[in-house]
Amino acid sequence: MIKLENISFDHCIKCTVCTIYCPVARVTHLYPGPKQSGPDTERLRIKNPELLDVSLKYCSNCKRCEIACPSDVKIADIIQTAKWRYSKKELRIRDFLLSRTDLMGTFGTLFSAIVNFFTHLGMVKYFLDVIFKIPSGRTFPNYASGTFTKWFKSVRKYQDNYADKVIYFHGCYVNYNYPQLGKDVVKVVNALGKGVIITKEKCCGVPLIANGYIKKAQSHGRHNIKVLSSALPDDKTKIVSASSSCTLALKHEYPNLLELDNSPIINNITYITQFILEEFEKGNILRLKPLSYTVAYHSPCHLERMGSAAFTIELLRKIPALTVKILHSECCGISGTYGFKNEYYGISQSVGNELFRIIDEAKPDFVVTDCETCKWQIEMNTKYKVIHPISLLAEAIE
Ligand code: SF4
Ligand code: SF4
CATH class of the missing domain: 1.10.1060.10 (Alpha-helical ferredoxin)
Structure with missing residues (x-):
């Protein structure tokens, strides 16, 4: 029906x-x-x-x-x-592995030195291409040598020093690939005079949806709604994320695609740059030192879908001496696991070409974006390093 x-x-x-x-x-x-x-x-x-x-x-x-x-x-x-x-359901080992970010991340962080070494070897990439249909031209993100959740245990007790708290949905990328971004989030939130709570979250479900594992994505969604709502001390506490796609999943994909009731958390979920700007508007302003860089800002598609790119731009403009060049809105082409598949790789690269061209034309010191997979795509296709806006803000905090 x-x-x-x-x-x-x-x-x-x-x-x-x-x-x-x-x-x-x-x-x-x-x-x-x-x-x-x-x-x-x-x-x-x-x-x-x-x-x-x-x-x-x-x-x-x-x-x-x-x-x-x-x-x-x-x-x-x-x-x-x-x-x-x-569609007809087909079991593909590649799609199964690409969608199991918690499983791959746990394994990847345990054996990071070996995994990172082998996934960059030409011969290994060739076999991945032939056997799994993962394009040999694609660069894999490195795994970290320890998870963000492990690091957070060392600072958890200090979070109780703050009366106000924020729940942080860190996502798989921060946990397994780049814990430094999570550390920067904790630094910024603490500088705003608030403690951080993290929950026993699971992958938000975006890679599972993209690869057709809808029941599994629904199970992750139900779990996340349960743990996040149970951790809410009151109606006003915010649930923040620094990943545009995780935020979109919690807010939009759970009810619209997965048919889950996210009403216990929907009003609390906020993309992190919006949360920080709202704090600034209440007079809770961070003291920021000048950063004399020229950055090119790329707004990710999923952040634009939520109408939240304006918050990031406004926040970047608050950093003294920072020159921000706003790039024309373009898709980078990677779209999560889409650009990791042979059958879409050529399309993914062609889609991103215009963005790569305008980045080169802008000649920034580095690129700033909110999305981890946009970062992988831009770093693979241009000579520029890509930084998250929260990491830049953390650097500017006096
Ligand atoms: S953009 Fe126009 S054609 Fe496309 S779905 Fe909306 S109303 Fe229909
Ligand atoms: S690829 Fe085209 S149809 Fe699909 S979500 Fe993007 S804009 Fe819409």
Whole structure:
């Protein structure tokens, strides 16, 4: 039966704006675009699932079509749902491994020196390409030698010194690949006079959704809603995340894609730069020292979908002496695990080309962005280092 909340396709006015804004349809004739793969063919699929047009697999779930749509059609959600609801299920070892970030992260951090060495070897990349269809041109992110949660145990007792607390959803990237970002979040939140709480969270579910493991993503979602809501001391405490995709999952994907009730936490979830700016507005302002850099800011698609890129830009502008060049809004092309698959790699690279060109043209000291996978894609394709806005803020704190 069609649920009332899932008929946003019926609001489509056929303007085609979404297709113009779709970065995938722009670079390949293999994908007809969001209008056709979304609202146009949803009616057919509902009538007869056999009429599924498999070209919808090329959608990367970047959500830029949803940003552009004047009728608030949940185009990307319709396409993602159709992918797992009507497509034939295939077990692929590669997709299984790419989606199990907690499993791979636990193993990767335990044996980080060995894993990091081997995943950069040309011969290993060749075999991954031939056997698992993971493109040999793709650079893998390194694993850290210890997790963020392990480090946090050493500072947990100091967090009780603060009367006000913030719950921090750190995500897999901070836990297994780059704990320094989590340490920077703790530094900034503490500098605002608040303690940090972390919970026994699981992966937010974004890679599971992207690879079709919907039941597993729902189970992660239910777990996260439970642990986060149980940790809330009151209605006003914020749940912050420094990952744009994790925040989007908690706020948007849980109810819209996974059909989970996230009402116990929805009003508390805030992207971290919004939370900090709101503190500034209340008069809780950080003393910041000048940073004489020129940075190019790239706004990630999922942050734009939430309308939160403006908060990051505003926050960067608060750092004295920092020159911020706002890059034209472009998709970097990686879209999580999409750019880690042979069948989409060429598209992923073509999508990102315009962004790589404008970064080179801006000639910054480094690039700033909120998304970990955008960072991997930009660092692989340009000569620039990519920094998270919170790490820059942590550096500016006196
Ligand atoms: S932008 Fe929205 S209203 Fe316009 S064609 Fe696309 S889905 Fe329909
Ligand atoms: S989510 Fe991105 S790739 Fe998919 S249809 Fe929308 S704009 Fe295109």
